[in-house]
Amino acid sequence: MSQSGTDALPVEVRHDLAHVPLAPPSRTSGVLEVFRRRYLLRLMVRREIKARYAGTAFGLIWSYINPLTRFLTFYAVFGLLLGRGLGLENFAIHLFAGMVLVNYFTETVTAGTRSLLSNKGVIAKMAMPREMFPVASMLVSLWHAVPQLIILVAACLLTGWWGDGPMWVPDAVGMGAAFLGFVLIMVFGTACGLLFSCINVIFRDFQRIVQTFINMIPFTTPMMYPYWITYDRFPNFWHEVYLANPVAEAVQLIQRGFWYPTCADLPCATMPNPNGDGTIIPAPEFADHLFTRGFIMLAVGLVLLVVGQMVFARLEKSIPERL
Amino acid sequence: MTTSIVVDDVTKSFRYQYHPTLKKLVQGKVRRQASQDEFKALDRVSFEVKQGESIGLMGLNGSGKSTLLKLVSGVMRPDEGQVLTRGRISGLIATGAGFHNELTGRDNIYMNAAMLGMSKEETDAKFDDIASFADVGRFLDTPVGNYSSGMFARLGFAVAVHVDCDIFIADEVLAVGDRPFKRKCLKRMKEIRESGITMFYVSHSAGSVKRMCDRAIVLDKGTVGFDGDVDGAIKYLHYDGDDDEPDSEESSEDERDDALASDI
Numbered sequence: 001m002s003q004s005g006t007d008a009l010p011v012e013v014r015h016d017l018a019h020v021p022l023a024p025p026s027r028t029s030g031v032l033e034v035f036r037r038r039y040l041l042r043l044m045v046r047r048e049i050k051a052r053y054a055g056t057a058f059g060l061i062w063s064y065i066n067p068l069t070r071f072l073t074f075y076a077v078f079g080l081l082l083g084r085g086l087g088l089e090n091f092a093i094h095l096f097a098g099m100v101l102v103n104y105f106t107e108t109v110t111a112g113t114r115s116l117l118s119n120k121g122v123i124a125k126m127a128m129p130r131e132m133f134p135v136a137s138m139l140v141s142l143w144h145a146v147p148q149l150i151i152l153v154a155a156c157l158l159t160g161w162w163g164d165g166p167m168w169v170p171d172a173v174g175m176g177a178a179f180l181g182f183v184l185i186m187v188f189g190t191a192c193g194l195l196f197s198c199i200n201v202i203f204r205d206f207q208r209i210v211q212t213f214i215n216m217i218p219f220t221t222p223m224m225y226p227y228w229i230t231y232d233r234f235p236n237f238w239h240e241v242y243l244a245n246p247v248a249e250a251v252q253l254i255q256r257g258f259w260y261p262t263c264a265d266l267p268c269a270t271m272p273n274p275n276g277d278g279t280i281i282p283a284p285e286f287a288d289h290l291f292t293r294g295f296i297m298l299a300v301g302l303v304l305l306v307v308g309q310m311v312f313a314r315l316e317k318s319i320p321e322r323l
Numbered sequence: 324m325t326t327s328i329v330v331d332d333v334t335k336s337f338r339y340q341y342h343p344t345l346k347k348l349v350q351g352k353v354r355r356q357a358s359q360d361e362f363k364a365l366d367r368v369s370f371e372v373k374q375g376e377s378i379g380l381m382g383l384n385g386s387g388k389s390t391l392l393k394l395v396s397g398v399m400r401p402d403e404g405q406v407l408t409r410g411r412i413s414g415l416i417a418t419g420a421g422f423h424n425e426l427t428g429r430d431n432i433y434m435n436a437a438m439l440g441m442s443k444e445e446t447d448a449k450f451d452d453i454a455s456f457a458d459v460g461r462f463l464d465t466p467v468g469n470y471s472s473g474m475f476a477r478l479g480f481a482v483a484v485h486v487d488c489d490i491f492i493a494d495e496v497l498a499v500g501d502r503p504f505k506r507k508c509l510k511r512m513k514e515i516r517e518s519g520i521t522m523f524y525v526s527h528s529a530g531s532v533k534r535m536c537d538r539a540i541v542l543d544k545g546t547v548g549f550d551g552d553v554d555g556a557i558k559y560l561h562y563d564g565d566d567d568e569p570d571s572e573e574s575s576e577d578e579r580d581d582a583l584a585s586d587i
Contacts, residue, residue: 010519011489012374015410017325020489022407025397040437047426047434054425122421126438127397127412204342317400320393322341 026127030309031194033129040128044136049143063144067103070218071096078224087270087283088226089263090159093152097258098223098251100152104145105185105247106214111137112193113200113207120323130316131309134193138186156258165263178257180294181250187301188246194308198315201322221251226269228283243287249297252286260285325409327490327521328372328395332404335365335390364390366545367404374409374489377522379536381556386542388525389494392416395523396492410489413439414523415479424468428459428478431467435482449485456507457481477504484511490521509535529562 011017034041053059079091088094115133116123123130160168200206220242222230230242242248260268271283287293339360343351365387372378382388393399394406396416421438422431432453436446446453454463457478459470467475477500483491493512500508512535516522526532532539532553539556541549549559557563 010375011410012325012519015489017327017374017410017489020409022326022329022409024400024406025395025408025412026400037437039443043434043437047423047430051423051425122423122438123398124421125398125416126421126435128438320399321337 028129030313031131034131034135041132041136044132045139048136048140067148071099074224086226089266089268090163090259093155093159093259093262094255095223096152097255098221100145100148101181101185101250101254102218102221102247104141105189106217107141108138108189109192110214113196113210116197116201124320124323134197135190137193138190152258156262159262166265168262171261174257174261177253181253184246184250184297184301187305191304191308194312198312201319217247220245221248223251227286228269228271246297249293252290253294324373326371327374327409329407330368330370333365333368333401333406334363334403335401336361336363363545368547370540370550372521374521375519376538377516377536379532379539379553380523380525381539381560382542387545388542392492392494408490411440412490413483413486413488414492415483416494422467425466427465428463428467432482439486441486453481453485473501476500488520491515492523494525529557
């Protein structure tokens with residue numbers, strides 16, 4: 001098409017079409033295809049970041065105002081009004097560490113659920129792997145989690161400086177835990193995004209249902225109250241159900257990385273002695289077998305991701321005409 | 324000659340309504356209406372295209388042309404039968420492609436090129452060509468939401484024609500462009516055709532199909548009504564004849580355009 005020498009050959013010869021197989025034009029290999037087309041994914045993530053607050057005067061600052069107000073509300077209610085008896089050291093860090101992941105998860109699922117509908121103009125006209133959209137939503141939310149993570153690190157350092165506890169020094173086990181927490185949210189967030197986005201195209205009420213349940217997520221994780229309360233007050237079966245929540249697991253993992261080292265010498269959490277003599281005894285900070293639970297959860301997440309991909313591949317066929 | 328496109332016994336159905344409310348569903352159940360809510364946009368369509376052929380796809384409104392293009396380009400999948408293609412596909416399904424209104428023209432060029440399978444290096448190398456073809460001037464760095472419909476269409480077409488593709492799809496591309504742009508498009512499509520790219524061209528203008536294509540497929544209510552030479556297709560559609568047909572004036576203009584296009 002341009003004027004250089006080799007281009008004078010007909011396309012058939014130039015592209016050696018005799019050796020290109022005939023294939024369905026819409027063939028994709030699912031989520032894997034998304035990572036094969038990293039360049040397009042990068043452009044889409046960048047666009048999404050740019051477009052989210054397009055036209056607002058504060059721009060990116062809005063991604064801090066929301067979490068900040070939520071943090072202050074929770075801190076005021078649970079830390080100052082109700083929290084006196086909960087026996088948590090460095091409650092603000094305990095809360096904020098959890099909120100980083102909870103925000104990441106809720107943002108991923110909310111944006112992921114809407115991702116296909118909000119890109120319908122492109123989907124109806126261009127052939128490309130449509131898994132791209134929920135995956136891009138997940139990565140955009142991850143990008144928004146980065147500044148919160150920086151604030152968290154700063155808060156940890158400052159607490160070590162002025163607080164009663166030791167200096168905050170990241171330990172390998174703790175950082176591994178925090179990393180595993182992030183991976184858990186990524187996997188579960190992507191799986192939910194894939195599943196919900198295509199269901200939402202077929203059944204438009206779905207995003208409202210998701211929104212209703214997403215509001216419950218912050219309360220189902222041990223961040224505004226200590227873990228021992230659930231262990232203390234739920235019967236055994238319901239305690240296990242509580243811990244089967246991947247977000248609750250991830251929150252404990254990130255707290256292990258950031259909150260736990262800020263108070264390692266002191267008891268991080270204390271509870272009234274169960275025998276009722278009115279003394280205060282150290283309480284478990286996290287569920288037992290925290291890492292084992294984490295890895296099992298990761299395996300479950302990967303299975304869910306495969307299931308999500310299979311459902312997506314099935315439902316995706318009819319998506320363009322339903323948009 | 325290799326085969327470029329195979330459409331084998333393809334059927335595609337749509338529903339009249341995809342999102343009935345609960346109330347309607349219950350009403351339908353209670354009244355036991357025989358709900359006949361599907362229609363076939365394409366019904367057992369079959370044909371083959373050789374590499375380098377240029378096909379004019381014709382038919383009245385609602386005959387299934389756009390659905391067929393969406394199946395060939397891979398946007399939709401057939402309910403029954405199969406569609407097979409060889410090589411990279413580029414083109415436009417309706418004008419303006421998938422642009423994001425809030426992005427600038429520049430960003431949209433990169434985005435659109437990436438969706439059509441071009442790498443960053445490829446786009447960088449062709450960027451100046453694309454920009455000069457689109458000819459939107461200073462608007463290149465403003466959001467495409469502010470573009471006029473003509474500029475919007477030009478940008479979409481400019482990206483699509485610069486993809487190094489094997490199959491090119493053009494859906495009513497000339498519908499919104501002004502005269503100079505039409506000329507530029509015709510010239511470009513001629514080059515595309517001559518470079519051996521398979522072309523799939525949708526148009527209602529008998530004149531432009533006659534000049535651009537060496538074979539025509541006429542869709543008639545979702546089935547292949549006619550498949551063969553262009554003159555036969557025009558006769559089949561009764562697009563010939565009547566002197567007072569508005570098309571005749573256009574086709575003489577088209578011929579002038581064509582003459583001009585070859586001068587450029």
